[in-house]
Amino acid sequence: MTDVSASAKPSRFSILANPTRFLELSGRLQPWLYGAALIAVAAGVFLGLTAPADYQQGSTVTIMFIHVPFAWLSMMIWTVMSVSALGTLVWRHPLADVAVKAAAPIGAVFTVLCLITGSIWGRPMWGTWWVWDARLTSVFVLFLMYLGLIALTRALEEPGKSAKSAAILVLVGFVNIPIIKFSVDWWNTLHQPASVMRMDGPAMPAAYLTPLLVSAAGFTLLFFALHLTAMRTEILRRRVAALSRLAARRAEG
Amino acid sequence: MQADYFAFVASAYGISAFAIAGLFAWVFFDARTQRRALKELEARGIRRRSEARTSRDAPEAAR
16 A cells, blocks of 8 residues: 555545545645535524514424434434445545544534424424434434444544444444434324425425525534544544554653 | 514524534544644654655555
8 A cells, every 4th residue: 555655646535545635635624614614504593593483383493494404414424424434344545434433423413402402393393392203213313323433433542443343333323314314204203204305396485495505504514624623633643642652662662 | 472482492592502612612622632742742752754754655654
């Protein structure tokens, strides 16, 4: 692997596989990502809070502009981790495990926020904080899987040791993503079926759809910005660990 | 009608803002901790092999 880069011109894939190069590129990209995320989240939340009250749901409809993006993100982050897990198992990409480990806590936060905001929305609209129906239960299982993954990626002293087992857990857990998505169609649930990603187009007026999409784009950018920072930190953490071992060896010899 | 739901909407947005701010703080403090630790090691003269040499194509020792 190492002697290839010296002679042949490296491909784009292997340029990004070099953590030093990744630190350089991501450092330049980072401020733009945070800026764009901030603007989009602010615009989405502003448009959402000023949207007209729903004729049935009243002002609780504004919870949708954060609850739905959090729900999308909880599934998208697991999907991003699944692609990274393939990177670990198939291509042995050195950054793939870093990506999985960095994404897990961010995914867990957005998943628990999806559950909390959903619960707060459910109380006035459904008359209950929680029911053990298919959609809510499958998202709760997703949250538990995030917690399990966090524990697994941080259980071993040496960072990166758990790469393979974490990748397998992520790929096995991916089964849950289509279950969450289609739970509202397959089972009889209290949760409403999809109203944006439908075969016949979104069933929502533009006054709600626009803020929802802007807010979703904003939180997605926010995830990628935070993920990039967390990945950079994880690379540094592994360097610190390697150098500390080196220092310990020197002190002994 | 609107005022009835204010507490629900405000708590949903408030809890979310609080949690995301916490996530931000954790990500940035962790980044700062690792940057400082690396700097301290380098100040003690402990460097990665690839940085000791001048070549930029040196093999990575990041993992």
